[in-house]
Amino acid sequence: MSIVNVFAGGLLDRASDRRTDADWLAAQLASPATRVVPFFRLQPLVAPGGHAVGWLSAAEVAEFLPSQPTVFLGLDGDGIAHFALDLSAVEDAPSQDPFRSAGRFMDLRAIALRLPAGDASTLATGKALVDWHARHGFCAVCGQRTGMRMAGYMRKCDNTECNAEHFPRTDPVVIMLAVHGDQALVGRQKAFPPGMYSALAGFVEPGECIEEAVRREIFEEAGIRVGAVRYHSTQPWPWPSSLMIGCFAEAETTEIHIDGNELEEARWVSRNLLAASYRGEPDTGVMLPPPMAIAHQLLKTFIEEG
Numbered sequence: 477m478s479i480v481n482v483f484a485g486g487l488l489d490r491a492s493d494r495r496t497d498a499d500w501l502a503a504q505l506a507s508p509a510t511r512v513v514p515f516f517r518l519q520p521l522v523a524p525g526g527h528a529v530g531w532l533s534a535a536e537v538a539e540f541l542p543s544q545p546t547v548f549l550g551l552d553g554d555g556i557a558h559f560a561l562d563l564s565a566v567e568d569a570p571s572q573d574p575f576r577s578a579g580r581f582m583d584l585r586a587i588a589l590r591l592p593a594g595d596a597s598t599l600a601t602g603k604a605l606v607d608w609h610a611r612h613g614f615c616a617v618c619g620q621r622t623g624m625r626m627a628g629y630m631r632k633c634d635n636t637e638c639n640a641e642h643f644p645r646t647d648p649v650v651i652m653l654a655v656h657g658d659q660a661l662v663g664r665q666k667a668f669p670p671g672m673y674s675a676l677a678g679f680v681e682p683g684e685c686i687e688e689a690v691r692r693e694i695f696e697e698a699g700i701r702v703g704a705v706r707y708h709s710t711q712p713w714p715w716p717s718s719l720m721i722g723c724f725a726e727a728e729t730t731e732i733h734i735d736g737n738e739l740e741e742a743r744w745v746s747r748n749l750l751a752a753s754y755r756g757e758p759d760t761g762v763m764l765p766p767p768m769a770i771a772h773q774l775l776k777t778f779i780e781e782g
């Protein structure tokens with residue numbers, strides 16, 4: 477069974493072969509059918525109530541299209557082009573029409589579960605790209621300015637003696653449940669709401685495979701040695717550019733030693749206790765992460781496999 481996490485499952489055809497076709501892109505931005513979602517300070521425009529993306533026509537945002545960063549998101553089933561437009565430099569965009577009358581700029585996490593299928597993924601793509609462009613105005617090789625290319629999927633150094641090409645980054649993060657019999661290892665960060673426990677997680681380091689990162693992170697954070705690692709699912713997480721890789725790992729030891737830096741507590745919890753918490757029973761002492769999080773899906777799978 478394949479699991480599609482929130483922010484995965486986009487329905488647009490990314491049409492990557494069109495990204496280098498300047499004439500085609502210009503024609504799309506001039507077409508009345510083309511749809512554009514504005515972003516302001518990394519928040520997408522959503523219709524009142526947050527149940528739909530605040531798509532505008534290219535004509536409605538025409539005055540911003542040449543000057544503000546615009547990235548191509550893809551084509552829908554009718555071949556209509558969709559773009560994201562970054563208005564962060566337009567100081568009063570939220571109070572300007574057509575944006576004010578179309579809806580509000582809102583945090584993607586607050587609305588993702590209310591959106592129609594595929595739209596959270598489309599907005600995650602837009603947010604990740606808009607954010608990457610905002611952070612990469614200068615060349616990491618020579619320090620000169622860079623400019624957008626390939627409809628938003630590359631930046632190129634303006635220095636003709638350098639010409640370095642830079643591509644949007646995706647940072648792999650392993651997030652995993654160590655399992656021992658009918659017990660799963662969960663941890664708490666200080667910033668979590670009271671009673672909430674989640675799966676352990678950490679960035680994959682250069683030169684590491686996923687299994688090695690899972691084993692290292694669990695040992696660093698909780699002192700548990702794990703053997704076999706089993707893949708569960710992945711989730712794009714555009715804060716700012718992570719790809720969460722969900723795994724299960726077979727624990728070979730059970731004595732917990734927390735590092736005290738990343739976690740304030742780690743503990744083994746039984747499948748029965750997690751199931752009771754999942755059903756919403758009171759006084760379990762364990763609150764699961766929200767359904768939007770891949771950690772929630774990992775815990776749900778662990779409960780269901782019992």
Ligand SMILES: [Zn+2]
Pocket residue numbers: 615616617618619620633634635638639640
């Ligand atoms: Zn350069």
